[in-house]
Every structure is written in structure tokens, then in C-alpha cells.
Amino acid sequence: xxxxxxxxxxxxxxxxxxxxxxxxxxIYTHAGQERLSKLVADI
Numbered sequence: 001x002x003x004x005x006x007x008x009x010x011x012x013x014x015x016x017x018x019x020x021x022x023x024x025x026x027i028y029t030h031a032g033q034e035r036l037s038k039l040v041a042d043i
Contacts, residue, residue, distance in 0.1 A: 004028070004029060010025055010026070010029065013025055015027070
């Protein structure tokens with residue numbers, strides 16, 4: 001998620017997406033971490 005890459009706070013992203021639970025928003029952080037891990041592994 002590009003907002004996380006720009007150091008936007010997770011609670012702000014939660015509000016932007018309209019999530020009631022921060023846990024729902026955190027799902028997107030895991031997707032970003034997986035992508036970054038794959039990028040590093042491919043180097």
C-alpha cells in the first residue's frame with residue numbers, strides 16, 4: 001500500500017478506508033510486507 005510506504009499512520013489509513021477495526025486495515029500491511037520480501041528475495 002503506497003500510503004504506508006509514505007509513512008502515513010495506520011490509523012489515518014483506517015479512517016480513509018472507513019474500516020471500523022484496525023485489524024481489517026492491517027491486512028493491507030501484510031500484503032505490502034510480502035511484496036517487499038519477494039522483491040528482496042529476487043535480488
